[in-house]
Amino acid sequence: MSIQTINPNNNQVVKSFTEMPPEAVEAAMIQAEKAFVLWRKTVYSKRANLLHMVAMIMRERKEELAAMITLEMGKLLDQSRGEIDLSADIFDYYALNGENFLGDKILDPKQGEALIRHSPIGILLGVEPWNFPFYQVARFAAPNIMIGNVVLVKHASNVPQCGIVIEEIFKTAGAPNGIYTNLLISGPRASVLAADDRIKGVSLTGSEAAGSSIAAVAGKNLKKSVLELGGNDAFIVLEDADIDQAVSWAVIGRMNNTGQCCVAAKRFIVIDSIADEFLSKFKAMLIDLKVGDPMDVETELGPLSSEKAAADLADQVQRSVDAGAKVVLGGKRLDRPGAFMAVTILTDLKPGMAAYSEELFGPVASFYRVKNDEEAIMLANDSSFGLGGSVFTKDIERGKRIADQIDTGMVFINHPTWTTPELPFGGTKHSGYGRELSSLGIDEFVNKKLIRVSALTDAF
Incomplete structure (x- = not known):
């Protein structure tokens, strides 16, 4: 297998690596076994000191690391800097809160004493994505x-x-x-490795396949x-929403990371009475x-991560158009070197079209009109994915009622789906299972052992 850095801005090979x-x-596995015996x-x-040190080094090397992200997968440089800051914050978050999260949980049995003690389980395999x-x-x-x-990544x-520099930082x-x-x-070799008895758990972020x-x-x-897979997040805009605010967040929510984000806003579902105004302002900002x-x-808009990614996205758009979808903006590859796709808005989408049911991983927005809250909820839930979603309204209680009926792992009100260390992240349906981040993220690969102390007078 070819493992290469290819600059998506010009599709030129920068560096190649031997698998x-x-x-x-096998040597890495043996070393991990030895490390776990001591680390546990x-x-x-x-x-915690190790995690704090990792965070500190990331911040010290932020410019170098951000440029590496941008070179390898095309993220805007300022967004790459933000990713390094967020990553360092996550290491600090668990360093500061991990001991409290993992502390003994005292139970109250009818007799004697009981507690839950959190223990490590061993070597974990993480399969991580490029975005x-x-x-x-x-x-x-x-x-x-x-x-x-201990982890193998x-x-x-x-x-x-x-991947190489993260190990170096540790x-x-x-x-x-x-x-x-x-x-x-x-x-494929990672899948084989996952079957090894020495691996005690596997976490993957990536495609459904x-x-x-x-x-x-x-x-x-x-x-x-634990699986975090694709998403097709609904971005619902109600008639009482602040339209200018909603449009501004729509652009950020769809175009962050050039639209290559599992929780990017992908399906824009707007109440009919304000749909024309929203679409007009949305289109103007994207242009x-x-x-x-x-x-x-x-x-403000860079390339996709690879030539294949751009070609696949263009194919999804063309298949949708061939099936009757209408192009309001864009719809084609940009005529320039690199993995570029034009900012695109599609409407008149129906079940069976690629843009209706598939995840569009790039700068393509699907736009829908609905009559009321009920239609918005039905459309939002008409997806095999269930990762995130958002509702824009001035009536917060109304927004909460709608959020409660959306079948996803996360719903944000007056903000696109987002991530911070203290908020749990994960989905339902084909978007996967399990949670990462927050106190929930430290509970996935841990043995919650019951320790029960019976009184000497206890009887069977």
Whole structure:
């Protein structure tokens, strides 16, 4: 398998890497086993110090790391800087709160004493995506290393330098060998590795196909898995919403990371009485986005992550148009070098069309008109995905009632779906299962052991 850095701004190969041979992976596994024996016995303060050090190094090297993200997958440079800040915040969050989250939980049995003690389970395998190459790793690695687990990470093949440098940062921070290991291997080899008895749990962020493959292996081998897969988030705008505010958030929610975000706003569902005004203002703001080199701080829309990603998105749009969808804006690849796609708005979408049911991972917005709240909820739920969503309204209680009826893992009111260390992240349906971040994210790969102390007078 070819593991390469390809600059999506011009589709030029920057650097190539050799995939790890089986014996190197086996050596990494053996080292991880040895590391776990010792790491599980360390005190929380030592684990926290390591995470704080990782965070500090990330912030110190922010410009270098941000440029690496932008080079490998095309994220706007300022957004790459923001990703490094967020990743460092996650490491600090678990360093500050992990011991409290993992503290003994005292129970109140009828007789004697009882408590729940949180214990690490062993070596974990993380399969991570390219769209947020530091953030996705941080939300997997930080809580689990704080628990006392050790991690092997198979990163996406188009961000090899990001994967390599994260391991380097852990070593610089003083992590013993085997606590965090980057594996330069293919996806199929990761699935095989997931079956190894020494791996005690698997976490994957990626496509439905990859998630299904990993989940099948994990289930067959009776081990825990956490999946964060695709999304097709609804962005509902009610007639009483502040339209200008909603439009501004719509542009950010759809175009953040060039639209390559699982929780990006993808389906814009607007009450009919304000639909024309919303669409007109939305289109006007999108037209004004400056397309260019993502390293240029003036650029507002960069390339997609790869030539394949751009070609696949253009194909989804064309298949939708062929089936009767209407193009309000864009609809084609941009006539320039690199993996660029024009900002696009599609309307007149119907079930069976690609843009209706498939995740559009890029700068393409699907626009729908509905008559009332009930139609908005029905349309929002008419998806195999269930990751996030948002509702825009001045009536907060109305927004909460609608949010309660949307079948997703997250719903935001007057804000597109977003992420911070203290908020749990995860979905339902084909968007996966399990949670990352917040106190919930540290509960996935931990043994919640009951310790029961009976009184000497207890009888059977």
